[in-house]
Amino acid sequence: MAWSVLDKEWHHLLVRGGVAVVFGVVAMAYPLSTAVVLALLWGLWALADGVLNLVQASRPGPRAARLVLAVMGVLALLVGVVAVASPGVTAVTLTWVLGLWLLARGVLDAVTATLGRGVEARLGLLASGALDVLLGLLFVLNPGRSVVTLAFVLGLTAAVWGLVLVGAAVAVRRHDRDAGAAPGPVVA
Numbered sequence: 001m002a003w004s005v006l007d008k009e010w011h012h013l014l015v016r017g018g019v020a021v022v023f024g025v026v027a028m029a030y031p032l033s034t035a036v037v038l039a040l041l042w043g044l045w046a047l048a049d050g051v052l053n054l055v056q057a058s059r060p061g062p063r064a065a066r067l068v069l070a071v072m073g074v075l076a077l078l079v080g081v082v083a084v085a086s087p088g089v090t091a092v093t094l095t096w097v098l099g100l101w102l103l104a105r106g107v108l109d110a111v112t113a114t115l116g117r118g119v120e121a122r123l124g125l126l127a128s129g130a131l132d133v134l135l136g137l138l139f140v141l142n143p144g145r146s147v148v149t150l151a152f153v154l155g156l157t158a159a160v161w162g163l164v165l166v167g168a169a170v171a172v173r174r175h176d177r178d179a180g181a182a183p184g185p186v187v188a
Helices: 002-029 031-057 063-085 087-115 119-141 143-179
Strands: none
Touching: 002 031, 002 143, 031 063, 031 087, 031 143, 063 087, 087 119, 087 143, 119 143
């Protein structure tokens, strides 16, 4: 059944894979620009979220809920303005916050590991905690370089994912040909 859908749509896999490869290569070639653009997009999202929270806060409803929505809306607008005005600083700041979160998570994983029962689970949590602390320290101590690295890794992930989709498209197309099925339309 699943093949019948793919038989007709292999070219969509090819296009999706191609777009992912292009995005990935561009992100790896220009990781700083990628990080800045992602921070800018996040800022635009925060602005939209802020406006929508304020609209929702202006609707009839419980006073406490409206107050919370209004505060969230104002905060989102403030953060959004900063992100749009200075996306580079925002990208570095978000990386620093991610580093702090990883540090906290790593410590909590290590504490949880000491409370666990199974040796394998405890070792897994300790390893996860150690990795989180290591990454957290790297992000906190050098957020600028870390944000560029994250953008590069995002690009690498997209490129690999795209190549997998292109491979899947080729496999489905080959399956069509071998099965004698009428192939889907060719995308130029």
